Amino acid sequence: MNSLWLAWLYLRRRRVAAGVMVAGVALALYLPLAAHWAADAFDKALGARAAATPMIVGARGSRFDLVLHGLYFRARSEGTVAHGEFTALRDAGHGRVIPLHVQFTAGGQPVVGTSLDYFEFRELQMARGESMALLGDCVLGANAAHELNLSPGDKLKTDRKNLFDLTGDYPLQLNVTGVLSATGTADDEGVFVDVKTAWIIAGHGHGHDESESNATNSPSAKLVKTHLEITPKNMGTFHFHDDTTALPLTAILVEPMDAKGTAMVLGRYQHSSQLQALKPPVVVNEMMGMVMRVRQFLDANYALVAGAMGMLLTLIVALSRRLRSREMETLFLLGCSRGTQFALQAAELLIVFAAALALALAAAWATVGWARDYLNTLAG
Amino acid sequence: MRVTIENLEFEYGLGRFRLCIPDLQIEAGTRMAFVGPSGSGKTTLLRLLAGIVTPQSGTVTVGEVPVNELADAGRRAFRIRHIGFVFQDFRLVDHLDVRENILLPYRLNDALPVYDSIESQVKQQAERLDLADKLDSPVDELSQGEQQRVAICRALLPRPELLLADEPTGNLDPKNKDRILDQLFQQTESAEATLVMVTHDHALLDRFDRVIDFTKFHKPETTNE
Structure with missing residues (x-):
């Protein structure tokens, strides 16, 4: 708990940098989440409507x-x-x-x-x-x-x-x-x-x-x-x-x-x-098959983006450790073990990821809601 | 808390710095000052006493515990429980406010559990050092004197039996020097703690029970000529 509390205090004080990290990670998580959920929503909605129309x-x-x-x-x-x-x-x-x-x-x-x-x-x-x-x-x-x-x-x-x-x-x-x-x-x-x-x-x-x-x-x-x-x-x-x-x-x-x-x-x-x-179910399945193939292509892209984001985060963490070497030394002098130092940084990342995930989930959820509405308004 | 040093040898930088102390005893409750030129090993000895670094040979015994023979975790736990350290450059964490800086050792160590009344203890300690109205302030907004007092407050909160202070008055004006020293003496006296302080200020030495000049301990760099 103390690690999380101290990590929270650190991020709160560095809120701009933390906000940028949260936004970056959230974006990287949002894209595949929203794409998957939206495709699933389309799949379900189209499939259900098609199944009801022999x-x-x-x-x-x-x-x-x-x-x-x-x-x-x-x-x-x-x-x-x-x-x-x-x-x-x-x-x-x-x-x-x-x-x-x-x-x-x-x-x-x-x-x-x-x-x-x-x-x-x-x-x-x-x-x-x-x-x-x-x-x-x-x-x-x-x-x-x-x-x-x-x-x-x-x-x-x-x-x-x-x-x-x-x-x-x-x-x-x-x-x-x-x-x-x-x-x-x-x-x-x-x-x-x-x-x-x-x-x-x-x-x-x-x-x-x-x-x-x-x-x-x-x-x-x-x-x-x-x-x-x-x-x-x-x-x-x-x-x-x-x-x-x-x-x-x-x-x-x-x-x-x-x-x-x-x-x-x-x-x-x-x-x-x-x-x-x-037979609409057959035609819709064929359409969704094409959507799935596009989704697979997008998934590959998302994997690349996730990899790039991972490398970028690693670099940020490494640079951050260097920039914070004096702070880490202070923590050591105050009796902080290496394990606790690691836990502190892990807690910071955990909070950033948790916030980013929450943001991405909320945005993806909103997007899927919009996608469902859009699907209905296809009638327009 | 009594401190005993026997046959201590410490060196670093491939022999460029060597500290040798054959025998030194500091009785419990003593106010001791370390003086000597820069680089003579005063701060190093404080770190040896605290178990932050360990000697190549010899023994550092604090109370009944041979500190340098403890494993890392044990040494750290002993230091946190029994020894307070006021660092020369304060060693405050700038993203934390005064309260959290004072509480930081508690947050970082299982050896110092956060108990229910800790907040009121922080407040009392801060009041003694005129910091009560600064508890919620970021430390980087404090003056040097205030930062120094925060560092002292942090070191004193666990009521250490041995207080090590590395030039705590180094950056202060004469008035604040006396004030800080008064507070250190008062606090260690009330806790019956031993005080070991590094200082360059010879005007303060009269106030200490013992003064050790480090010139005799420091072995200058040896050459191969």
Whole structure:
């Protein structure tokens, strides 16, 4: 105890030098700790989300993009799947099939066009309000509600994708009917709407009043007022001009009922030039394999940094012993054994390392917390 | 505590310095002064008495203990328990405050366990040496006289039976010299301790019971001519 106390007094008096040493060691410890923990957090979070999503069907292209899109509402789908494919899959009876249309945002949060099956599939619970029931209704993920400061009964306007494209999509005012309980997943970031509402946002459907001018019967005199909000009063005017089987989805989530169902779905798209069926756990494992290889490379670097830090510390200790030779001689004259002198210096290093480790752990913990949040906001 | 030296021979620097003391006895409670030119071995003898260094031959007996025959750890423990040493250059540790400097031997040695009332003893000792209001001050902010008193306070705290003081008044003005000497005498008297002090100040010698001139002990460098 006395050694620790004396070491503490020494470091307290030399607080600048001690602080620099603590910071240097903390940095050397922080990097590998944070990298390992963050990679583990990514691994767990991605793995859990992927494991909960047995299959995904989407346009052929980057497998990683499609999986990230389906799991995290991130990475634009490279193409679309016709809604007819969704109905065909559903009718084939291989398992639960859920449509996804993720193309737009509202208040910066991804608008996820889907069906009520999605909530059941992800086991999402309503924290407040009710589920969406009508066109134009939306349910907010916990973080989305918090970020946008919205509650059931509030309105939320979708974001325009291009302000300068007058012929493009128009913002649609959504009615917030409910807020989901937090899950710690990408679902917390979503603005969930029915897939038909998503199509209306995309401009595939619209609602308008047509009133004839009293002055003339010419078609040009007809006044067409497009609705930018779906209300019970104007809901009847909303319609789709296209064949709904041709309307796009960005992905389809599939939960096969058994191994045969999985094989059937995989087989269905095996030779398709347009579509692909993927098992997200496999794709995520492949992604994490690449991350692990990068981590191994980083580990080698960290080992080098640790070695360099060790040599530097040895040099500092050696120089410190030389600078403190008179102090050590004084301690000897006061009856301090060589062993106690060694214990004193060891105690100083112990305190420096303990402080550095505490600092590194706190910083790494904060970083991992941030990484987890970042993982969830991948949906943005 | 009685000190006996018999046939002591000590040399270092490949024979460049030699100290030979055939016989010297210091009775318990004596106030003894060592005088002599610089390099005559006064400080060396203090270190021999304290067991900090050991002679090549001869015996140094402090009390009943032949100090130079003890092993390192035993010699160190004996020194810490029975001998106080006031070093010429104070030997204070500059990153510690006055209190911790005084307590330092206790912190460093199992032979001097830190007991419950040690803090109050430090305070009392500091009060005797006019340091009570300086206990929390860093030692490098003290004057030379104050630093000297801290060194004395540290040496006296364990109530040593033999106090060795190496020019404790060397850097002081006459007023402070007398004051320090008074305190050393007073403290050793109350503890019935033996005092051995190195000094160059002949004006102080009247106050000692015995004075030893080191010129006779020191053998100058031998040459091979």
